[in-house]
Amino acid sequence: MSDQTVGELGEFALIDAIASRLAKSSAASVPVGIGDDSAVVSAKGGNVVACLDMLTQGVHFRLDWSEASDIGRKAAAQNLADIFAMGASPTALLVGLALPQETPVNWVMQLADGLSAEAELVGVTVVGGDIVRGDSIVISVTALGELGNSQAILRSGAMPGHVVALAGRIGFAQAGLLMLSRGFRSPRVLVGAHRVPEPPYDLAKLAVHATSMIDISDGLVSDLGHIAAASGVVIDIETNSFEIPEALAAAASAFNGNAMEWILTGGEDHAFAATFKTALDVPSGWTIIGSVASGSPSVTVDGAEYLGRGWDHFSTN
Amino acid sequence: MSDQTVGELGEFALIDAIASRLAKSSAASVPVGIGDDSAVVSAKGGNVVACLDMLTQGVHFRLDWSEASDIGRKAAAQNLADIFAMGASPTALLVGLALPQETPVNWVMQLADGLSAEAELVGVTVVGGDIVRGDSIVISVTALGELGNSQAILRSGAMPGHVVALAGRIGFAQAGLLMLSRGFRSPRVLVGAHRVPEPPYDLAKLAVHATSMIDISDGLVSDLGHIAAASGVVIDIETNSFEIPEALAAAASAFNGNAMEWILTGGEDHAFAATFKTALDVPSGWTIIGSVASGSPSVTVDGAEYLGRGWDHFSTN
Numbered sequence: 155m156s157d158q159t160v161g162e163l164g165e166f167a168l169i170d171a172i173a174s175r176l177a178k179s180s181a182a183s184v185p186v187g188i189g190d191d192s193a194v195v196s197a198k199g200g201n202v203v204a205c206l207d208m209l210t211q212g213v214h215f216r217l218d219w220s221e222a223s224d225i226g227r228k229a230a231a232q233n234l235a236d237i238f239a240m241g242a243s244p245t246a247l248l249v250g251l252a253l254p255q256e257t258p259v260n261w262v263m264q265l266a267d268g269l270s271a272e273a274e275l276v277g278v279t280v281v282g283g284d285i286v287r288g289d290s291i292v293i294s295v296t297a298l299g300e301l302g303n304s305q306a307i308l309r310s311g312a313m314p315g316h317v318v319a320l321a322g323r324i325g326f327a328q329a330g331l332l333m334l335s336r337g338f339r340s341p342r343v344l345v346g347a348h349r350v351p352e353p354p355y356d357l358a359k360l361a362v363h364a365t366s367m368i369d370i371s372d373g374l375v376s377d378l379g380h381i382a383a384a385s386g387v388v389i390d391i392e393t394n395s396f397e398i399p400e401a402l403a404a405a406a407s408a409f410n411g412n413a414m415e416w417i418l419t420g421g422e423d424h425a426f427a428a429t430f431k432t433a434l435d436v437p438s439g440w441t442i443i444g445s446v447a448s449g450s451p452s453v454t455v456d457g458a459e460y461l462g463r464g465w466d467h468f469s470t471n
Numbered sequence: 472m473s474d475q476t477v478g479e480l481g482e483f484a485l486i487d488a489i490a491s492r493l494a495k496s497s498a499a500s501v502p503v504g505i506g507d508d509s510a511v512v513s514a515k516g517g518n519v520v521a522c523l524d525m526l527t528q529g530v531h532f533r534l535d536w537s538e539a540s541d542i543g544r545k546a547a548a549q550n551l552a553d554i555f556a557m558g559a560s561p562t563a564l565l566v567g568l569a570l571p572q573e574t575p576v577n578w579v580m581q582l583a584d585g586l587s588a589e590a591e592l593v594g595v596t597v598v599g600g601d602i603v604r605g606d607s608i609v610i611s612v613t614a615l616g617e618l619g620n621s622q623a624i625l626r627s628g629a630m631p632g633h634v635v636a637l638a639g640r641i642g643f644a645q646a647g648l649l650m651l652s653r654g655f656r657s658p659r660v661l662v663g664a665h666r667v668p669e670p671p672y673d674l675a676k677l678a679v680h681a682t683s684m685i686d687i688s689d690g691l692v693s694d695l696g697h698i699a700a701a702s703g704v705v706i707d708i709e710t711n712s713f714e715i716p717e718a719l720a721a722a723a724s725a726f727n728g729n730a731m732e733w734i735l736t737g738g739e740d741h742a743f744a745a746t747f748k749t750a751l752d753v754p755s756g757w758t759i760i761g762s763v764a765s766g767s768p769s770v771t772v773d774g775a776e777y778l779g780r781g782w783d784h785f786s787t788n
Contacts, residue, residue: 185518185623186557189626190557190623190701191522191552191556191557191626191685191686192520192553192554193520193521194557195518195520196517196518196519197519198517199517201513201514202512202521202615204509204512204519204563204565204598204615205508205509205565206566206567206601206613207601208601208603210604210606210609211606213603237508240507240508240509240511242509248523248613250523252525282521282522282523283523284525285525286526286531288527288609289529290606290607292525292527292605292609294525294601296521296523298519299509301511306502310507368508
């Protein structure tokens with residue numbers, strides 16, 4: 155199989171080869187996995203939490219910048235983060251792959267390994283999907299989750315007086331992408347953050363008293379803007395609440411960049427931002443970074459309008 | 472908006488424009504729809520049924536052969552059929568779109584209208600998804616469903632002595648694709664079947680006593696082969712149980728084709744095949760087309776090995 159392309163191997167054999175590499179699911183949480191028209195997955199509490207994210211070659215990843223296994227992990231991570239951001243527990247992934255016929259089978263196997271490894275971090279696996287021929291590689295991941303006896307944590311629950319807190323690193327993926335785009339493969343902590351985000355799943359699970367929550371995929375200011383809009387509030391971020399990590403500071407200095415701008419606008423780190431009624435509700439491991447006030451929905455930085463930019467997947471810069 | 476491209480409009484405005492055109496969901500079945508990190512959807516019975524299918528430009532559709540609304544309907548239909556084939560009721564769709572920047576916004580709106588119209592046929596709507604930039608158009612649809620108090624109908628439940636029955640037309644989409652590939656736009660009933668399959672959702676719902684069920688996406692022989700393999704049985708199809716529809720007979724005659732071959736191997740009609748313990752369990756509207764026997768898993772046609780072919784999305788013919 156080592157030199158085969160997916161066109162040579164064929165659709166069904168490829169699916170079998172992938173399925174054989176995936177972690178096995180438990181019959182309790184996945185009564186029906188790969189191999190039927192649909193999967194059947196636990197949805198304790200009587201509702202399912204579901205999201206779908208796509209990654210496309212050239213936009214979300216480059217084959218010369220990322221290993222297949224990294225791309226698989228990233229595809230899984232960004233979807234799992236969306237499940238945790240609802241206060242839910244993930245239960246399964248479904249994966250769709252569009253692949254050019256000349257794609258090496260080995261590349262696809264490593265992609266599957268990456269998806270499976272990231273899913274295993276939170277105890278789930280791939281339970282179904284589809285593989286089709288395409289002009290370039292497109293990865294579509296659907297994550298499913300369950301709430302049990304909990305209520306979903308929405309973007310709309312922030313109220314004036316609540317505190318804003320953050321879990322996880324931000325700005326790293328953006329800085330790493332900049333390094334790669336300038337032809338560098340280091341520093342590893344930044345480049346690695348672009349290749350594989352590390353959503354702090356365990357910290358998200360602690361946020362049981364969050365009044366609103368979101369995962370930072372487009373940038374802190376941009377994503378808090380979604381909470382501000384959904385909740386009808388003003389969110390102010392205090393820049394002096396951030397200790398600028400040494401890696402970011404060094405990179406900013408070397409590349410004439412602005413570390414605080416990366417922190418405020420860098421996307422794809424999949425950290426979590428949330429609001430809480432009081433500082434006492436903020437779990438250990440989270441950092442308070444701002445506050446919620448009344449007013450026309452917006453995000454301010456140190457009390458003033460922020461003129462940076464977010465991340466639009468159709469923009470070319 | 473009429474002449475805008477998706478690159479000009481931008482990701483968030485495009486999502487808003489699509490969301491505003493979708494049918495509204497009921498708060499009971501979709502507690503959280505578009506606009507949060509994930510959707511929350513009813514899963515009565517404590518399990519969710521989920522499947523994912525992808526369609527790519529040039530493989531599953533051609534922009535010069537199908538209207539955007541037809542492509543949307545097809546994308547929804549083939550996923551909804553996978554939910555019904557489990558004996559489940561659909562509850563929601565999630566949709567991922569990879570779009571070149573030059574894609575007209577109007578084309579995307581019509582695609583959304585088609586997705587929404589097909590989903591409305593079975594009382595559901597689009598509750599979330601993702602839009603990204605891509606080299607060519609890729610549509611990824613995830614359908615969700617619920618079982619309530621029912622058991623899932625699997626591929627593995629066929630037993631020797633059971634009867635095999637079919638609901639819906641087959642061979643039409645394959646014949647329609649052939650017409651289009653030869654430069655014809657008619658007959659409408661065949662070309663239309665390629666553009667928009669019409670899964671007989673209501674007939675699938677009647678199959679409450681099916682011992683196994685599958686939706687015909689790859690071709691009758693090929694898909695019954697999945698039931699044969701999962702159930703460990705031999706399935707025999709009797710060709711004299713089919714009345715060859717006039718449209719297929721006429722097209723076969725005009726194009727030197729074989730109508731029975733289209734019926735046995737044509738994919739993408741999304742009819743339903745199922746097995747039942749006895750003929751008495753076969754619902755009205757279904758046609759008995761064969762029987763289940765013991766033996767090494769295989770599908771035979773009139774008692775003999777069938778040498779036709781199925782449908783592999785990586786093959787080029």
